[in-house]
Amino acid sequence: MHWVVQQNLINPVTRDHILALLQERGIKYTLARLVPVFDVLAEPIEVPAGPVFVYGSTGLGNVSKAMGWAPGYYDQQLDYQLMLERYGDLALNAGATCCALGDLQRQPGAFFLRPTLDNKSFAGVVMESWEEFEEFRANIARIDDDPEAKLHLADIVVAAPLTEIASEYRFFVIAGQVVTGSRYKKGDRVESSAHVPPEVAEFAQSCVKHWAPNEAFAIDIAVTPSGPRVIEINSANSAGFYACDVGYIIDAVQANLP
Secondary structure (H helix, E strand, O other): OOOEEEEEOOOHHHHHHHHHHHHHHOOOOOOOEOOOOOOOEEEOOOOOOOEEEEOHHHHHHHHHHHEEEEEEEEOOOEEEHHHHHHHHHHHHOOOEEEEHHHHOOOOOEEEEEEEOEEEOOOOOOEEEHHHHHHHHHHHHHOOOOOOOOOOOOOOOOEEOOOOOOOOEEEEEEEEEEEEEEEEEEOEEEEEEOOOOOHHHHHHHHHHHHHHOOOOOEEEEEEOOOEEEEEEEEOOOOOOOOOOOHHHHHHHHHHOOOO
């Protein structure tokens, strides 16, 4: 498997760590620079024929699709609404409302809002009041006719009441197996740790066995008073690693993906 790693617009520490691990393993790679915003290569690159795996932003994922690299970028079925349907009560926001941004009705108190698709049209955000949301929606309405806008009133979003969360963990899944995990949040603080309670890792693997959207994704798990629950799923090609063992991810990709 040849790797294409984004050179710019990602954390340079993460990039350099990946490159060092690829070099240690003798895995060939190509660096790619993207033009900000436009999701195109800043200059042409040469990628050998055969299987390719990319790591970088969703913009590099779009480039991968345009270039026809395979397997390239895994984003199949990364739809939050589909995830809620498949995981049901295993999901943190099992009772969430999914609808067009323009159709969302008043929510009681503060609520969490995010797009259903993993397209980074906007980051998940807590709306502290309905008035704050209405201002947000009004700003989107002003540019709704602009075809270049990343978010439109017709786009499907998910709104969910806030839930008490003790800690949050990310797991990388390759070919149906959890290969590494990391805590990334403790309470409201971003706090990475490679220590993962076995019961949380076991819950993540049980969820993957229940349903997996594709062959390479990241699954985030919240520890709540009601037990562990699935927060969301993201592409393994662009999810942050935190304290995960990146070497395990690379080895699993090389051994198990086409």
